[in-house]
Amino acid sequence: MIPRYQKVLFVILLIAALGMGFKLWQLRDRAHKRLLAGQTIAPTAAPVVAPAEQATLVVANDLDNSLVPQVHSLPLPADPGARARAVLGKLLDLYAAPESTHQIPGGAASVDQVFLLAAPGARERGDQLAVVNLTGTFAASHPAGLEAESLTVLSICATLRANFPTITEVRFLVDGVERPTLAGHADLTRTYLTSEAAPEEGTKP
């Protein structure tokens, strides 16, 4: 025979558990909506009114498998996430150009969003994790191959490191979800360390 006070306690705990579950669901839903709203209001291109600044783009070359830093002047917004997106957009614009040595169609619009988060386990140092959300169109049109895909991933990581020294880790999403590979070869499930991608002048990865 279960004492009455235990039955009452069980019911109270059950109600509390259900209540907390409901609240958690609400918070998750609210966070998701906030994220989507943030994505909608984020600028799709660097504002022309922003002052032009110099940015270092680490550009890939398929012919000799190299990554070469190049300095470009472009208008950059103040918000770090939008700034990172503008820098990567410029990099992908270079790749979409007809004379590019690493041809990828799509250009700046291929970077849907860049989220900057505190790097796990290194909050006190101020290290950041950049989550780069690419478009599905970009991944679908990317040339398939170990070299081509790796150069794209490494040039993005190295460009982020060159312009945002606090970014130590990079993860990739495609259309907001994790994807096994970029176009069948480069692993997108792992966290890339920018220190491993940054080249010396004109070096090979």
Add this chain to the structure above:
Amino acid sequence: MRWSNPTTALFLVLALRVPAQQPQQAPPPSTPSPRFVVVLDAAHGGDDTGAHLSSGQLEKSANLALSVRLRSLLTARGFQVVTTRENDTFIDLNRRAELANHANAAVCITLHATESGSGIHLFASSLAPANPTRFMPWKTAQAAWETRSLGLAGAVNSSLAHAGLTVTLGRIPLPGIESMTCPALAVELGPQRDADRKVSAEPDTPDYQAQVASALAAAILEWRSDPNRTGARQP
């Protein structure tokens, strides 16, 4: 411990007895022939088609064709060759590594093809070299073989260059070979280009594949006879 099932107990007794009888039935020990196993891993297969080459062929078919060609050359030179696939089937990356590791391979080569870049792209894993331990993490097991994979890359690089082929070397994350416990490389055939950067041979051109296969076979032969190459299995 109490055996509730008499059959289980009987099997246990038999299992314990069999090893004791084996030495009496086995033939006199003979000197084992040296094994030098080469694992050829034709990437992709089945629904995983890989790249679409300019010639219209799929990467998985070009990889398999090169694997078959290289296997013939190596077998003719007395190597024991293990292939991860012999037909158009999908093999999981983990299964490929399992096959290579069970083969106790001295060389593991993953074959790819692409329509971008120029010449042959050689890749070793970008894992930092590590000292071998008794139990190695599955996803970074290659770290203990990294130094010798780089040595193998050097041998393959010089052989390909000697054959007049354009080669680029690099170290990148390679999930396909990072679980392999053997000196391992990824070899990607890009199109052969002339001085004007025009394509002179596609990755699936038979003559081009034959030239690459011959150079790879020569490199592995040289690697086997290299006095600086230490024991095949243990790093």
